[in-house]
Amino acid sequence: MVRLLRLSLPHPVASRAHYNDSSRGKRLLLSRLYQPGSLWKENPSELQHKSNEPSSKSQRLMYKAGLIRPSSPGCFHYLPYTVRSMEKLIRLVDKAMQEIGGQKINMTTLCSAALWRQSGRWDLVGKELLCLKDRHNQEYCLGPTHEESVSDLIATEGGIGYKRLPLLLYQITRKFRDEKRPCFGLLRGREFYMKDMYTFDITEEAACQTYNNVCEAYCNVFSALGLKYVKVQADTGNIGGKMSHEFHLPANIGEDKLLVCGSCDFAGNVEVLQPDETNCPMCKEQLVESKGIEIAHTFYLGTKYSSVFNAVCYDSQNKPSVAEMGCYGIGISRLLAASIEVLSTEDDIHWPNLIAPYQICLIPPKKGSKETAALAAAEELYHDIRAVHHMRDEAILDDRDHLTIGKRVKEAHMMGYPYVIVAGKKALESPPQFEVHCHRTGDVHLLSKEGVLNFIQGVQVI
Known part of the structure; x- marks a missing residue:
């Protein structure tokens, strides 16, 4: 114990x-900082009620160190040390995104149900959406992601001229998801911070190059933090698209099952592999199963959303084409907790040095x-x-x-x-x-x- x-x-x-x-x-001065004592030790029954699940190592340590406090299941107050660390992590991600041409925006938290119905995701995502109505009986959800919003934004503004391509728009904001079983502190919550980027290109070839550039930027972020990560082929899920990859930190507490090849670079989420597949599809060597904490996800969307909302790009002849899109997410608060999970001992926190408070x-x-x-x-x-x-x-x-x-x-x-x-x-x-x-x-x-x-x-x- x-x-x-x-x-x-x-x-x-x-x-x-x-x-x-x-x-x-x-x-x-340390004495002046707001840093509560060990809630885990003092109020175990209250914690059990609020967290609703057994704790992970990162959750125990973050409680013990006065880094977070539970508000309701899956929702947490971030206290001074955590805010400092998050701000540093955001600066690191900002730098990486802007080095590849990303432009930072901030979209609305209230997302129109009409847009989600237009894309077909209002019913598809269903119970995971936190929904509400205003006094005029208009329906909204608290945004878990913003594919509809950004596609509508581009369409409403008349599209994108070729001189602005590729266009990479991103934000780092609070997101909301009605998790059925929130657990493990910041690793799986209902309210969390995410960096989401949306890219627009005029051709599939250009979009694939943008996709590779963003994935490389993600690798650079995780390497700068000193984290051992795995990039795996993944299912596109309800976001959809033509191609998808996940980035994981290997950990026993991870909820994703991965199959990793020790002889080449192939790795995949079991969701995209055949149930009886035990050999690498690339080099035929034995695949090894492991668990991972997902910290980032990338999607090549193609025209899934741009065709619905008529988001177009114009070439040098002013000829419009439906935009080729990509979307890319890093779970900022999850990445912070996951790094504590994989780097720390049972008794002491070990931060990635760059983002230590x-x-x-x-x-x-x-x-x-x-x-x-x-x-x-x-x-x-x-x-x-x-x-x-x-x-x-x-x-x-x-x-x-x-x-x-x-x-x-x-x-x-x-x-x-x-x-x-x-x-x-x-x-x-x-x-x-x-x-x-x-x-x-x-x-x-x-x-x-x-x-x-x-x-x-x-x-x-x-």
Whole structure:
């Protein structure tokens, strides 16, 4: 059984006035952050009622660390650490999408039932839609995806001229789906964040090139996060289209069954393979079954939606053609939780370093201890770390000096800071030496202030 650590409540701020009154500028103090304790340990019956399912590792850790709190089945409040991590992940995805020509938009959450009926999906998707009526008895759904909306937008504006092709429009917004059995925290919920992109081309050949470009951008995102992912052939489902791929993180808790070839690049979701297929269709070697958490899905739609809504592209002769479309999704909140699921231990969170809420936690000595005299060296180091431009908002000071260093180090590792810097006994030496704990590797380096500053120059942020 996993023993869950209850985080300590903040100590009264009056005893630490010296941290706040510094003339060196406002500091990021851990005691000031809103970070509730372990809800999983304190309210197991309430959690069971709200989550409705046994927890995954990522859900347990996110509760324990005060990262999320349940609101209703499948819906969660995102607390400060999670919001910081999500914002970084969104910046990473924004950069990748814009590098291939993506333009960011923001479509309405309320989607007209008339558009969904026009495409035939109102009844096809059915109970998964969260539906409502306004005072005029007009029907809507809370958008789980926006193929109809974006196709209607392009059609209403008269189509797309060849000089604007390929057109890649994307958004990162909250989506809604009436999951029958929400479970595992952010891995399967009713309300979630998704990046959805919709592309328009004039020919099938151009559309396939755009499809490949987006898939490559997805691979770059997951590689930048240090995640081992699998790209598999997939069913097009109720979205439809001519071709589809899923991106998975292999994990025992995954709800998708995959068949992966160890000899070539082939991998497929069992949904698209023959029930008795055990050999790779490409190289005939044995396929190995595994489970995966789906983090992204791509579709080559062809003209499935553009023909219904008359979304057209114009060539250089001003001749219209029904647009060849693609749609591409990354589950942003699911990706965050899935990365915690596959990288973390049972007791400690391990973030992808790029999207860790803070890169550094600096732990000064306990008040009244033998190391109290090292406080001045710790404060000077903290000031100098924040003077490094890309670290200014990435270093947090654990000013809860009523706690031992050991207690705070343990909590820091549970929270998953990539680097924990301790001002202990060695900080009393001349010159002061600081312990730098690397969370990913478990290595501990003893460095001078200059050594610490040189070390953090190489820490990447986004």
